[in-house]
Amino acid sequence: MLAGALYCLSRSSLIVGSRAGRHGLMRVAYKRELFSSAATRKLNYARTDSSEGVGSLHTRSTVIQLLNSIGSKREVEQYLKYFTSVSEQQFAVIKVGGAIISDNLAELASCLAFLYHVGLYPIVLHGTGPQVNSKLEAQGIEPEYIEGIRVTDPVTMSIVRECFLEQNLKLVTALEQLGVRARPITSGVFTAEYLDKKKYQLVGNITSVCKDPIEASIKAGALPILTSFAETTAGQTLNVNADVAASSLARAFEPLKVVYLNEKGGIINGKTGEKVSVINLDEEYEDLMRQDWVKYGTKLKLREIKELLDYLPRTSSVAIINVQDLQKELFTDSGAGTMIRRGYKLLKGSSMQDFETDRLRKALERDPEIRSGQLSVAAYLKSIEKTNITTYADEPMEVLAIIDKDGMVPRVDKFLCSQAGWLNNVADNVFKTLKRDFGALTWEVEENDPAISWHFSNSEGSFLRNGRVLFWYGITDLDTVVKIVAPFLRKVSPTSARNSTGNAFSAKQSKRYYSLASRRVPPKSQGENTSISKVALIGARGHTGTNLISLIERHPYLELACVSSRQNAGKPLEGYSKSKIVYDNLSPEDAKKLEADGVIDVWVMALPNNICKPFVDAIESVQGNSKIIDLSADYRFVPASVAVYGLPELNDRNEIASAKKIANPGCYATCAQLSLAPLLPYMTGSPVVFGVSGYSGAGTTPSPKNDPAVLHDNLIPYSLTDHIHEREISTRLGTSVAFHPHVAQWFQGITQTISVPVKKGALTQDYVSSLYKEFYRGERLVAITDEVPLVRSISGSHGVVIGGFQVNQAQDRVVVVGTIDNLLKGAATQCLQNINLALGYGEYDGIPTAPNSTS
Template sequence: MISDTVLRNILARRTIGAVASRAFKPVMISSTSFSCKASASVRVYSTRSTVIQLLNNIGSKREVEQYLKYFTSVSQQQFAVIKVGGAIITQQLPQLASCLAFLYHLGLYPIVVHGTGPQINEILEGQGIEPDYSDGIRITDEKTMAVVRRCFLQQNLKLVTALEKMGVRARPITGGVFQADYLDKEKYKLVGDITGVNKAPIEASIEAGSLPILTSMAETPSGQLLNVNADVAAGEIARVFEPLKIVYLNEKGGIINGSTKEKISVINLDEEYEDLLQQSWVKYGTKLKLKEIRDLLMYLPRSSSVAIINVDDLQKELFTDSGAGTLIRRGYKLVTRKSVKEFGQPDLLRSALERDPDVASGKSSVASYLTEMEKSNFKAYGDEPMDVLAIVKQDNQFCNTVPCLDKFLASKAGWLNNVTDNIFNAIHNDYPSLYWIVREDDPYTAWHFNKADGSYTKDGEILYWYGCNNLGEISKLIDSFSKRGTLNGESGVFSGKQTRSYSTICGSTGLRVMGCGFHSQFRRGLSGIARAKANPPIRKGTNHSKARVALIGARGYTGKNLISMIDEHPYLELAHVSSRELNGQKLKGYTKSEIIYENLQVEDIQRLEKNDEVDIWVMALPNGVCGPFVKAIEEASGSGKSKIIDLSADYRFDKTGQWVYGLPELNDRLVISKARKISNPGCYATASQIAISPIIDYIGGTPSIFGVSGYSGSGTKPSKKNDINFLRNNLVPYSLTDHTHEREISYRLGRQVAFMPHVGQWFQGITLTINIPLREKLSSRDIRSMYQERYEDEQLITVTGEAPYVKDISGKHGCVVGAFDVNTAQNRLVVVATIDNLLKGAATQCLQNINLAMSYDEYAGIPDDLVIRG
């Protein structure tokens, strides 16, 4: 915790001109109270809650002190330029005002430039006028200009008023700053091309102790008002003031990749700009934004960058190493070399090699490695300042058939600015197969695992590989790795002097290398601790023939949902539906044929199986009941081609190897597809494993899972847990220790968890709040990136930055994981997960397993309705 004394001393050193003489009155900002008064030198008396808010979303005391000292070393107008999108003012004005007020009361004066695009469009559309754009620029005729001017003045006043209500002195500057000529009068009409910036109004505002709030309207020398894109205006301000930070706020919180629908973390323009412009989704405003940012950064120091973030991440962007949203920087182009002489700057090469722990510890020397390089067939990759150096050797002694990534040495800047990913992608393009070795205590094992197809751990080191599809080749790699020297033996260990990453730790092991209950995740034919990451959804099935389903125990809610999905399935048909209570009644809601409920006994099932009348048996029975039915199927003398899916907990702890645990997102889909008997996971267990698996390698204690389910999870048999009157305005805890799902989760994750279930007063849907102790410091951003990368290809899993709500998942066929809140000490993570207990928690997952077992498209018959995106 940063002390009040440290904070006051830092801020007291700030020269804030006329602000020093004005008296501050106590104001309220969110939950934070500021009390300030004038003196010979400004003293800021911060309460404990002030410090807590300052530290909210940031990494450490060191970061706070570092950035406050950094910002107070420059004049006020050089602190930051913040461009605010019009949608932010409409949708997030209180959050924006609170963040700006917080900075103001720390003596920091950002220059704010805002837009008003959505408001203009709303008025124009109300008047029956279609907004007209060309190359991302609004065509502004006289009628449109009248609307533009009115909207700018309204939105400017709205923001200034909100700030003043929080005790912030803010000055509206709606003209007199930007001089401009017509950009192209014939094409764009009243749109300006900024030719000059008048700094005086901005400097006067800051000198008077007021935040300058600018519109992006410009004027010609004759006084004609011209419309200017707010991004362009913010860029021109940045050119003039050269601030420490340039921040663009928008409602999306960054640039979204139109193909993957994921937020882009870092863009290095020198390396990626041309390729980005060729992408089909880069058009209109996005293309204009990238062009303007590139033009801006070309004239600023190479260390400058632009951050595109959501307003909620403003403090995090300004006060932390990890930042938020999309970071855009010039970066450097990547270069390759095939001889030591090609490096040209031996000092840079030596500095990069000195990051090797073996060199730093004295186990080897740079000179000896350079001598070895001169005799080797290698290809080196790096950026111009050599923040990242990678060396691939073809003639390694370890394995002659697969190239070796012998060195991958990254500075902190290399990790922070995503250079590591760019380098690895370049290597991947050149080498279809590769292996490398990493120390087991390397902080970036998750990143490495994300790049690999498989891994094997021994004696404190991890062997990674990709592109090795031949089982014999992988076996040879593992055998050679096992026989080589231990950690203290050979050189060439892939490593680097690495610190906390920015946002490039995007991978997730999903499962631990050792000690994991997911045995089916391991590659068949290899040692038990060798495993493969690749587990893509099976999008296209090879089978298009019809299959007959027998549903044993169809009275419950899960059975009804499964029947409904089978009715919409392109290949599945119900053949038999068994329910003792409903025997003889007509099945309602099924349209493919007329089905009458039966009360099938063991002998009936054995007969049906013997005559090959059923392709898929679904056991929707209470726990401990389906054993005799399964035995009857196994002992029948039919073809034995039928599949069995059990929805109960009877076989979730199977150790015979006869049953496969059917959680496709975490278990090997190929193994599930080849299994005859599949145990369907529990609802709580499914959501819990999905929420915990990506972080499993970083867990430092026992995760605690607080779960609440709708009362449909208690079944149809009357009890307090499904009594609507008893549940009204109530929350019912039950089985708070040793619950079946607690054992299931612990068994499958390979580590103990604590699970505390409850029943709520809604019908269907589960919410889980999971507390996870961390064994090493991780930021919320890093963790969210791990989850996004782990589940990026999963149709039925969504990762969001916000805590998901159970009302949004009810009736949806998937699982949502979000929140990723990390405490100040970064040793505790809270994850929130939601799932519909009747669907992805039961029936939908059952249908996934049926599709896999029958070689159909994995998602056949399952709606893609999980539209909760973050």
Template sequence: MPPTCLLSSAKRLNCAQFQKTTSALVRSLVTVTTRNCPSVKQSQNAEVHFTRKKVGYSKRYMSSTNGVTSSDTRATVIQLLNNISTKREVEQYLKYFTSVSQQQFAVIKVGGAIISDNLKELASSLAFLYHVGLYPIVLHGTGPQVNEKLESKGIEPDYIDGIRITDEATMSVVRECFLEQNLKLVTALEQLGVRARPITSGVFTANYLDKTKYKLVGDITNVTKDAIEASIKAGALPILTSLAETPSGQMLNVNADVAAGELARVFEPLKIVYLNEKGGIINGETKEKISIINLDEEYNELMKQSWVKYGTKLKIKEIKELLDFLPRSSSVAIINVHDLQKELFTNSGAGTMIRRGYKLSKKTSLDEIENIQTLKDTLKKDKYLAATSENIDIYLESLKDSKFTLISDEPLEAIAIVKDSGIVPTLDKFICSKSAWLNKVSDNVFNALTREFSCLQWVTDEHDPNVSWHFSKCQGSYLKNGKILFWYGVSDLNTVSEIIAKFSSATSQSVSPNGTNTSGVFGKGRSTRFYSTRTEPKINGTNKSKGRVALIGARGYTGKNLISLIDNHPYLEINHVSSRELEGQKLKDYSKTDIIYENLQVEDVKKLESENDVDFWVMALPNNICKPFVEAIQSVNGKSRIIDLSADHRFVPQTEWAYGLPELNDRNVISSAKRIANPGCYATGSQIAIAPLTEFITGLPTVFGVSGYSGAGTKPSPKNDPKFLNNNLIPYSLTNHIHEKEISTHIGKEVAFIPHVGQWFQGISLTVSVPIKQGSLTASHIAQLYKDFYKNERLVHVKEDIPLVRDIAGTHGVMVGGFKLNDTQDRVVICATIDNLLKGAATQCLQNMNLALGYGEYEGIPVNKILTK
């Protein structure tokens, strides 16, 4: 395959995205192939090599006995990449590997003409599926071959109502042609290293459809799965004919489309595929191929179209009856053999994909919505409402006092909320799940909007991944400050000028959390920021009384550092410390009073809380451990506060657990919170490094982080073994690390995070690459931007040169510097350092406790170890 083919498939991805996507795909492909494909399982020693400098892949099986060569597999991978070109399509591809058993992937009906004219392409496509561990059930016809053979014998093919009259002479030819074409396809597959099993009888049981009228034509009454399942279990593609037998053994001819439908009713596959020469259903008026049909919404209107008649009408009717019987996840694809892989994996519109979908409904009152919680769950995907459940409640309350129309599908996967805003109604919310976008439910909803509203306006971000879709739906647009105003049905220039003026005014104002200053339409599922508006540090506090602290799980490095800080705090004191391993021992490095380690159980915690013996509970436990203790404290409904140092509560709404990053969160929220989630060390440093650039980000920021081995905790492992780390660097959790999720959630942008462990004990070094809008910042502007952003923050130090990790160990803040803008001015690199045990954990915990108890924010934090400007 020429390199240009691969490059053309990647046009919609930038180089970094393409490399990242394809690298992940190769790893996923190998994992799934060796797991699912019996032929590949025989090869025990597989090695994969991915070359980033060029689009090239190789895969070598060292002890292959199945005939699958490295070139076969390389061709398979290239075929995959050639057909999958976007992140959304990759997700669709991987979905098929994880959601179905092999026999439930697809039933593919192959027309006889395909075998005659496109055998090579058909075999190649089926071999591709086989080599990635998917086993479609293939059923073929033989109509053209039968006609040709009958004509050569001087027999005129005869039909009634489109059904071939099959007498004994014709049946002899039908059987002969089926066996020939079946062997032809099986042989072509085996030449490509595919195990294929011909199944020419024993699957379909039938009665005579009408013996007098059609003679040896069958009406299927039963499908026997044994031969098909045995074939797949043995690692062979089942290749079927549509021949059936009566209970007494008489062979009958059955229409291949009908037989494929009966197979689908038994196996309930994700896809039923009909391969034909047209490659889909063609709109008789526009002459364009129809990409997707959602039957529940479109069937009645579609059947009324003047061009839908005869065979097309019958085909759509039969497909609807079939899909009504099958699970909603099933769909039918009518495609050309050349587009088989593309349509199976991507819903790309190469052919016609038909699914049931859901019928749309229209509501004008919240009282009409049966499940208000489902609506709330959908609204959480909107970036202006996702921060807290309170925002959603406020938004829904605002709808009660306004005139609105809500159009949605039944499961609320796609919703549109239109508000009456004068001459031109405003599309205030348009939220679609990934599935709704993939299956074009978004188009159905928008079509319903155009039927309901003669004119409409809406706003979205210029970097919205679906911005081209917006442009395809509008008749006019206007861009300002990174926002785009769209409209249709507005032709009067005065009206256009009026909505543009209002839009321009709105984009100059700040956006409130509930989206009242802008429509917030087309939310992407992530809030602009998970935290609230930033506020000034609270240098002085009003509280001078003692604060009693209980530490649950205090034997680790963080616990020890927090104990040391509290020992030097003017107001806080420890009155309980719990550790199962240290029970009965004296608390070291604490001089205010003698404290003995306890092994507090849930009932003990509940008792202490009921007796008002604790002002602040510190949960210094591993992830997923503190829940019983928290529930015990809350059940008493006492006056104490809780701070959790684990990741358990970093992703819940601020109304439940305040996110304790004072430099970026509203300190008033933290001060008033009864429950605080202490951020992670990597997450703290990364967010502080990225936050000033949030409004300029255009792509995926990447954080390369290296921590001292104290970050790996005290439990022995290679990551905290000084000998193993000597002259070494250990990468780990290279994707989906909990801090990757935390950074992305609270910054409001997807972020890639790559953690490592270094050979020093304490401190983190972060190098952050941030893609920005080209020309939006200059080199001199960047450093000043950071200095202004953090000018009042005592624990953030901005410097011009690159901060070093050796300078941060044992200090209580974050250093940010080393600002560098690339030559094309579309990427900024920032460096940051943070002590993972202090500002990354214990110092930040104390900072949050000070705020919550009304002390000065920096009380107890050693002045000589606070970074100064």
């Protein structure tokens, strides 16, 4: 009886042709409503305006129809959250073939209208090849191509211009009829030089992209609709292939998605005739290019896409789809066309010793049993010491799979995936490898697991009992099914002592910001390391670099191994006496070699935003033992599995100590977070931070914001909305914060006056003061005072002073004043604090003074 039921269940659980979870977003637990705030505003407007266009019934019905047709509400929520996590112009570049405008204009306009009405603004660029060919042939002119490039003589150029303008107007008009504001942009974006004037005539090779017209369009709430016309610096119009122009746009904007709309709807496997679902270039590119069916245009397209993605963030991807499937590709787990990502190479081992220890521990700490303290990492590793296992992981270990091969059928013992691993499709890549290496496999998952559909799609049979599901694939005989289900039944029976949180496929993630009650760890004043460590400082010329060098000079265990500055290369380093150091001008390859030689213990990246990544990538490619501290904002918004946020007073010091890469917080962000953290449980709205910094915060490159003459008797506001520190403070505290920065005439030091809406009657002035003193008890670099702290007193001090607490008469608002030296605790001192934790020294070693305190 049991055998018959199991056989039926095994057959009925077979999923054919499903690609659920291809994007890998099922595990992300979002709390956002269906529409972004921008989309909600648009829809509210649509409800109140009865005129044809934005508020028309036709527009609203289009949105509803598309929403109902693409997938579940959960899927749409997840992808909206993902796509609205970047600036509006970084959502997507969509290249539209000219044939689609001729043959599928209504579908194209509806799909773009859908995106517009959910608050997304793709950059749309279209071609016009078929229309040009038709007009040339009508005039008896044979289109001429050399190596796939259209030869564009003056006669052809006049036709190209006419067709581009016609198709652009046609698409813009179709969008406006659906209530979409659209702006035609037919010139002024691409600057080009002649590709080969003698050979191709008026054909361009793009040399630069002007983003201003596109950004202005989006800022005005209009979709930018571009042609691929380019101009020389002298004003000559040149024809550029639309695919090439789309790639140039992608390099300029670094979008999450680059979409090519074509008639085939993806890359077709020439052997099987099936559409290729996913291509992970790092893992598959070389083998793919050797396939017999990959030739001619397919090979060229793959090579071009690889060259494009090699220079884009790993979060970017290319999708090749037909227009009817655009919304399905963007907003469902299963997708529609061919998605191409860089991915990661996968590592395979026969024991846990095959992986770097720190990364392995961090991956294992995602397991619920280990996170809850029921099982330690060491105990788990000991328990599988003599087990016959095979392990799989990607290079940064966003996904770790441990397969127990001792049983009749191999079993997934652990499958641990970070949020980044799901977002970047690494889980699918790993599981595809498991299917290749194991003809049969079993695993268990909780019934309410957010990714349950992903597990069903990767299985061929399943059995549910008491809230837990046993999955398998590759088992075709009934006897084996019975044998794997029997022990599962014993384990999950009500009388068994089973840990209900255990789960081979676990990716429970803490929020991106910290929960203060659980994340704070007391200071690590005493260190265990007394050996000398070598520091490499990249970007040593600036104010922060100078202060850090001074701190290292006084540190009992740190020594500089090299300092790098392009401007100071070849000059001797002054103010450092432990050894003679000459400024170098290191390249990423130089850093890679130093890392391979093992001469650096910690790297400090004191570079502007968006500059350090090539150095970090080069260093991490060696997989050495050094630590990296990044002082820019580049890694402040990534998961802890990529880089740990280094604010010791609020974050987990143990996590900082074990991290391979640490994101040093911003100066304003440090002061604001420390000033706001004790009030988080009482807040009823968004705090407002009025910040003023000395002009050293504007860096060493001359500008009005660091010119004493301009600043004399003056105060300059700047970046009054969407400052990167506003995003940093809000993200880390988990609550929206308004931040208004200003620069003043003094050199260093920051003062912030912060107004905080709180629960009415919950706080008094005395209670607020005692609340802060208790919260920061034992923190040597945070001082609490009842007086208003002054910025002139904080200059040269290595901590933060918070005070001046006031509660308004209505008892629903608290005002707090915080001060910090932007070059010290706001940068160099905090960096040294993180170095000390990372290298096992006492947290305050080498930090000479704490701020004055009256607490």
